[in-house]
Amino acid sequence: MPPPSVHHSSKVTLPREDATGLGTAALFPVVSEQSDSEADDAAGGLSADRFHEVIQELGRPVVTASDAARILGVSQAEAVERLDALAGAGRAERVDVTADPVVWYPTHLQALAEREHVIAFPDRRELVVEHPQQFTRAQLAQFAHLVDSTRDGAYIYRIREEDIWQAPYDHLDGLLRTMRGVLPERSPHLEEWVERQWTRARRFALVTHPDGYTLLSASSPELMGNVARQRLEPGEHLRADVSDTESWVNDEAIGEVKRILYEAGYPVQDQRDLETGDPLDVDLRLDLRDYQRHWVERFEERGSGVFVGPPGSGKTVAAMGAMASVGGETLILVPSRDLAEQWRGSLLSDTALEPDQIGEYHGGEKEIRPVTIATYQTAGMDRHRTLFDERRWGLIVYDECHHIPSAVFRRSADLQAKHRLGLSATPIREDDREREIFTLIGPPIGTDWSALFEAGFVAEPEVEIRYVPWADDMARNEYVSSEGHERRQVAAMNPAKVDAVRALLARHAGQKALVFVEYLDQGRAIAEAIDAPFISGEMRHGERSALFREFRDGDREVLVVSRVGDEGIDLPNAEVAVVASGLGGSRRQGAQRAGRTMRPAGSALLYVLATRGTVEEDYARHQLRHLAGKGIRVNEGDAPMAVEGDGGKGAGDAEEERSEGDGDGPR
Template identity: 65%
Template sequence: MTDLSLSEFYDAVEAEGRPLLTADEFARRLEESQADADEALTRLADQGLLERVDVENDPVVWYPTEWGELASRERVVVFPERREIVVDRPTQYTQARLSQFAHLVDTTGTEPGTRGYLYRIRPEDVWSAPFDGVADLILTMRGIFPRRYEGLEEWVESQWKRANRFRLDTHEDGYTVLTAATDDLMGNVAMEKLDDDAIRAPISDTEAWVNEDAIAGIKRTLYEAGYPVVDDRDLERGDPIDADLTTELREYQQSWVDSFLEKQAGVLVGPPGSGKTVAALGALAEVGGETLILVPSRELAGQWREEIARHTTVDPEHVGEYHGGQKQLRPITIATYQIAGMDRHRRLFDEREWGLIVFDEAHHVPAPVFRQSAALQSKHRLGLTATPVRESDDETDIYTLIGPPLGTDWSALFDAGFVAEPEVELRYLPWDDDMAENEWASAQGRERHVLAGSNPRKVEETRKLLADHDGKALVFVDYLDQGEAIADELDAAFVSGETPHHRRERLFESFRTGERDALVVSRVGDEGIDLPNAELAVVASGLGGSRRQGAQRAGRTMRPVGRAEVVVLATHGTREEEFARKQMRHLAEKGVRVHETVVGADEPDAGDAEAETGNNEAEAGDDEVEASSDELEASTDEAEPSDDAASE
C-alpha cells in the first residue's frame, strides 16, 4: 500500500464525491486496511503532495496540496445505459484506446485545451474492434473506465457474438450456402430482410442456397440488420505466381500480414508512411496466387508497379496495368476502380481466377462508381486506407464488402518511432483588409465560404511559413486563382486538374528527387501520389471538404523519419474555424495532438496565443450543406475529371 500514487488518491476523491477524505474512507475505496491507508497517506503528505487537518468529530482528513492539479486532470464519465463516454481533457493514451472500440461523436467547450469529448459505442464498433477476443476488448475498457460496468460489458459480449451468427460456405457441389446459427435467425432475419432474388432455395431450417451474384447485397443487408457475416467460401485462389519479398518487414507489418492471412479478408488501417503497401506485398508473396490491385488513379497504378519491382522478385513481364492509358491483363494486374467497375471491362476481370484482390485507398469502395468493382471476389481480399471515414456515414460498407479492420493503433507507431507524429497547428488569420471582410460579411451561403477560403492574407502567411521552413513543402488549395497567386508568390509550380498528365508526372518526380522543394497542389494531391519527403503541409483552403480529405492532406507529412508539420490556415471569425477542427477529426481520434494559434491583425507572427488542444475537433453546424468529397468535387472553381473516365 505504501506505493500509493497521487493519481490513485485523486481517483478516490472523485469516486467519493467530496474534496476531503479520511483514512477510513480511502481504505474502503481501495479495499485496504485503515492502517495501510494511513501509512500511504502520511507518505504522500511527507512528499508535500497532500495536506492533513484535524477535525473535531473526525480525527484527520486529507486533501490535495495542489487543487489545480485535481481540477485540470483527465476525467472519464461513463453512461452505461446510453453506451456513451464523456471525457474531459483526455490524454493522448485515452484517445487512442477509445478509438479502438468507440466512435467520437462531438466535442464541447470553446477554449483550447479545455474541451470535453463525447464517445459512443455502436454495435459496428464492437464488431470491428481490433482484438483477438472479447476478453481483450473488455480488459481495454476496464483500463480506461473508472470502474466496471457489468451491464455494458454484457452488451459488448452479446454484440461480439452477433458477429458470428451468419456464415457463407461453399457446398461440395460448388454452390454457396448461407447458414444461420438458429432457425429463428434464418426465418425472421434472413428470409424477411434479404431481397427475393438473393435466396435460390431453402436447404434446411438453418441453411439456404443463395445467389452468387447477390453476395455483396446479402452481406450488406445482414450487416445493417446487426449481423455481420463470416465469409468462409472456397473462393478462387488463382494460378500460382513466383513472388518473394526482398524487403524485411517490420514487426508490426508482419503482424498485419499474419492477421490478414488468418482472417483471409480485411482492411488495413494505418497512417501514411507506415508501410501499408509493403505489408500488402508481403501478403501477396504469402498468398502466392494471381493478384488484382485496384487503385483510384493512373499515377497510383504506376507507383504500385515501381513498388512491386523494388520490393519483390516478381518478373516485370508478369505485371500489367489496366486503365485509360493501357490495358494489360497479367498475373499481377493493377487496374483503376473506374475501369474495373465498367460492365464491358469487368467481364474480363470476372473470368480470371484471382487469388488476392487488393483495394488500395479502400475508402472509395462505398461510392457508387467504385462499388461495382467490390463485387469482384477472391479467397483473399485486402483493403488499404489511412482514413476510412466518409461524410456519407457509409464507411461500414468498406468492412462489409472487403473485410474487418486490421492493424494497430497509430499512437503505438508514433511511440515506437516508425512514423513521425505530425505537429498539427490550426492557425486562424485576420482579414487582409476591411474591404475583404466587408465583402465577406455581405455575402451569403456558398459565396461567403469561398471568400473566407480565398482570404488574401493566406498568400502572405504561406510565404512566411515556407521562408521559415527548411525542407520540402506542399501547399494545398481548392481554388485555381488562389493556387496561382500562391505559386507566383513562392515561385513554385501549381498542379491542378488542368495540368496535363505528362507535366504533372514530371513535377511530382522533380519534387520527389529534391529538384523542387515546394509544390502548390489542388485536390489531385489528396491521395494516390507518392510524396515521401514532404516535411511541411500547408492547407490554405478546402476546409469545406470531408474529414477524410483533411486527414489525407495532413498525412502527406507522416513519414518514418524527420519532422512532420502541418499548418491549417483558416480565416478568424468565420465558419472556417469550425471546419478546420472538423477536418482534423480523424487524426485527433487516433491520438494526434493539435495546436491552435490566433494570429493578431497587427501582429502576424503572434505565437503566444498558441495552446495545445489534445483533440481539437468540433462538428460544423447543420446550416451549411457539404457535399461528400467522395461523391462530388465540392467547393472548387475547378473540375477535375478522372483521367481514366475521360480517356474512355
C-alpha cells in the same frame, strides 16, 4: 439515470460543470514532487494526499481553517498551523479573501485541472474524456467512435453497435480487457450489451459447401426464416433453401447479401474457402516489420480484411506480403493513374516480379497481366468488366478503399468471390457509410497509431490550427453578406492566407513543403506569390508526374497541390504541410494531408489555416477530429503574417462548387 462515473489515478472528485455542459466532475490528482513522508514532515503531519481528501469532502477546491479543523478533528489553531506548513512546503497557496480571512488551495490547481480524466455514462454508452493522453485515445479508438471535441480539451466518444462488431479482437475477453483499462469502473450493464453485440455479429456466416458453392448459414432456424429469408430475394440473392439454417447464395450477389444483413443489424462472417487463382510466386526483397507480419497473419486467417494504419506505416508493403501469402494472380484497384504508376514502381523495386508480369489498365494503358493495376472507374465500366471477371484472381487489393461506398467505385466491389484486401489510413466518410467498407471488403486489421509513434516507425505529426485575420473590410463584408456554400468559400479564399502561407514557409525555409488548396484560383495565387508550381487536375498527367518526381528527388522544395495530392501519392520527404483551404470539415482529407508528412524519421508539421471568426474555425477542428481520435494532439494559435508582400493578390474566383463526398469535379 445513475450518475456518471469518473476515472483517475487519484480518485479525487470535485463537482463542477465541464466544458461539454454535461455536469461532469473535475479531478484534481496529487502532483507528487516529494514522498508522502517528506510532505508529512514538511507540513507538520498534513500530507498533500490528506489535503486533497479534505478538498474531496468539501466539494470545492479551496479550504478554510475552520473547514480543515472540522474534517481533521483538530483545533482551528492547529489546522492553521498545518495548512501554513503545507503552504511553506510549496504544496498549497494561501490567500486572503473578503468572505473569509484566509483560504488555502492546491499550488498546482491549473495543472491538475488539465490532467486526464474519464467520465462514463454507461446507460447512454458515452464517454467524456478531458485532456486524454495519446495512449487513452488510441485505446478508445479500438471500441468507440469520436463524436466531438471542444476547445477546452474534452473529447466525446460513443460506443456504437458497429464499433463492437468491427473491434479488432479475436476473442471477447480481449475487447473487455481494453475497455476495462480505459473506463473508470466496470459496468455490468454496458458489458452485457457489448457481449450481446459481439454474439450478434457472429450469427450469420458465409461458408463453402463441399460441392464448391456458397452457403449462407444462420445460428438458428428462426434467424434464417425471420431475418435472412424475409429480406433476401429468392432467385436474385438466394438460389435455393438447403436446410432450415442454410441457403444457397448467388455468387454475384454476395456483396449485396452482406450489405442487406448488415443493415438489418447482423454482420456476416465470411468463412468461405476462397480461391487462390492461377499460381504466382511473389518473393519479397524486404523484411516485414513485426506489426506488418501480424497484419498478414490475421488476413491469412480471415481471407479478407482492411489494413488500417497511419500514413507511412507501410500498408503497401504489407499488401505485398499478403500477395506472397496468397500466391495467386492479383488485381490491384486504385483511384488514380498516379497511384497506379506508384504501385508498379513499388512492385518492381520490392518484389522479384518481372516487368512483363505487371500490367496497368486505365485511361493510359490497357494490359491484363498476372498482376494488374487498374483504376476503380475503368474496372467498373461494362465494356471492361468482362475482362476482369474472366480472370481467376487469387487476391483483389482495394487501395484507398474508403471510396468503395460511392456509386462510381462500388461496381468494382462486386468482385466478391476472391480474397479481398482493403488499404486505408482513413476508413471514414462524411456520409457515415464507412460501415459499407468493411461489409463489402472485410473487417478492419490494424495497429494502434500510438504504438507505431512510440516505436519510431512513424513520426507523430505536430498539428496546429492557425487562425488568419481578414485581409480587409471588403473581404469581411463579402463574408457577412453571403450564406451557405458561398460563405464557406469566401472564408476559405481569404486573401490574407497568401501572406500567412509565405510567413509559414519562411519560418521553415530549406524544408520540403506542400501547400494544399481546394480552389484552383487560390492555388494559382499562392503559387505565384511563393514562386512554386501548382499541381491540379488540369495539368497533364506526364507533367504532374515529373513534378512529383522532382520533389521526391530533392530538385524542388515546395509544391502547391490541389486535391490530386490528397491520396496515396508517395512524397516521403515532405517535412511541412500547409492546408490553405480544405474540403469543408472532411476528416478523411485532414488525415490524408497530415499523412503527407508522416514518415519514419524527422519532424512532421501540419498547419491548417482558418479565417478567424468564421465557419472555418469549426470546419478545421472537425477536419482534424480523426487525427485527434488516433492520439495526435491538435494545438491552436494565430497565424504569422508576412510583413511584406502583395496581400494575396490574384485570389480571384474559386473553382466550381464541390460537395463533401467523392465528387467528380476538377481535382
